[in-house]
Amino acid sequence: MTNTGGAVPEVTRGRPASTTRQDVARVALDLFARQGYDETTVDEIAVAVGISRRTFFRYYESKPDVVWGEFDAELGRLRDRLAEAPDGEPMMDVLRRSVMATNRFGAGELDELRIRMVLIGSVPTLVAHSAVRYEEWCEVVAAFAASRLGGAPDDLGPQTVARAALGAAMAAFACWARHGSDDLVEDVDRAFRLLATGFAEKRPAT
Numbered sequence: 001m002t003n004t005g006g007a008v009p010e011v012t013r014g015r016p017a018s019t020t021r022q023d024v025a026r027v028a029l030d031l032f033a034r035q036g037y038d039e040t041t042v043d044e045i046a047v048a049v050g051i052s053r054r055t056f057f058r059y060y061e062s063k064p065d066v067v068w069g070e071f072d073a074e075l076g077r078l079r080d081r082l083a084e085a086p087d088g089e090p091m092m093d094v095l096r097r098s099v100m101a102t103n104r105f106g107a108g109e110l111d112e113l114r115i116r117m118v119l120i121g122s123v124p125t126l127v128a129h130s131a132v133r134y135e136e137w138c139e140v141v142a143a144f145a146a147s148r149l150g151g152a153p154d155d156l157g158p159q160t161v162a163r164a165a166l167g168a169a170m171a172a173f174a175c176w177a178r179h180g181s182d183d184l185v186e187d188v189d190r191a192f193r194l195l196a197t198g199f200a201e202k203r204p205a206t
Contacts, residue, residue, distance in 0.1 A: 021070075024049050024059045028066045029115045037067070037123045064129040067119050071133060075140055078102045082144040091148045095141065095165055096192035100185050103169075110184070117177040134170075138162040168195045 027049045031040045042063055046056045060066050081098040105113055120126050138159075145158035152158070172191040176184045 019049060019051060021059050024051070024056065025066050025069055026112065028063075029112050032067070032119060033115050037063075037119055037126065064126055067116050067126060068129075068133060069116060074102050075136060078137075079140045079143075082140070090196075091145065091161070092192065092196035094144075095161075096189065096196065099165070099169055099192065100188050103188055104185055113184075114177050117173050121174060121177075134166055137169075138166055141165050164195060165192070168192050 024045070028040070028045045031045060031048060035044075042056055043053055045063075045066075046053045049056070078098055081101055082094060085094040085098070120130050139153065139162075142153040142158040142162035145161035146153040146155065149155075149157045149161070168191040169188065172184070172187040176187045
């Protein structure tokens with residue numbers, strides 16, 4: 001990615017009344033896409049949004065956190081959905097349904113999501129940062145798997161389920177971002193069905 005050479009807006013003091021976390025993220029992602037992640041500074045993001053550097057850090061603790069967006073909230077929703085599942089529902093069906101439900105995005109969010117996924121998979125500093133986030137995701141899934149399989153979340157069985165599920169989710173997101181698929185949820189659905197059936201693909205009945 002290269003710098004477009006566009007003029008940098010003049011610094012605006014204070015936070016505009018209508019500014020939200022989503023506004024900051026939208027501006028930052030646009031700069032990352034046009035200039036490159038490493039080439040874009042927090043100061044540039046703050047200037048473009050019309051806030052101070054100090055105010056930026058009230059919205060996000062760090063620049064990588066902007067790329068991950070509302071990951072913590074999504075992780076909480078995943079935990080809740082797994083916990084709410086009926087005991088009699090097969091474990092892999094619960095996982096598939098819950099991951100699909102927490103990855104439904106509006107049409108206006110998909111372009112930004114593609115930018116996020118490309119950055120997470122290609123920028124070395126973000127690749128390193130993602131290890132922490134993915135571990136948090138695995139902890140949630142392993143806790144659920146342990147409740148079904150027995151034992152502790154860090155036992156082999158729950159850890160295998162969690163990391164296999166992470167691999168399926170990552171594959172779905174990567175293929176969706178790379179190939180421009182229209183339906184992320186469908187890709188997640190297919191990936192988890194492949195995992196659940198031992199990769200003997202079975203299409204859902206229509």
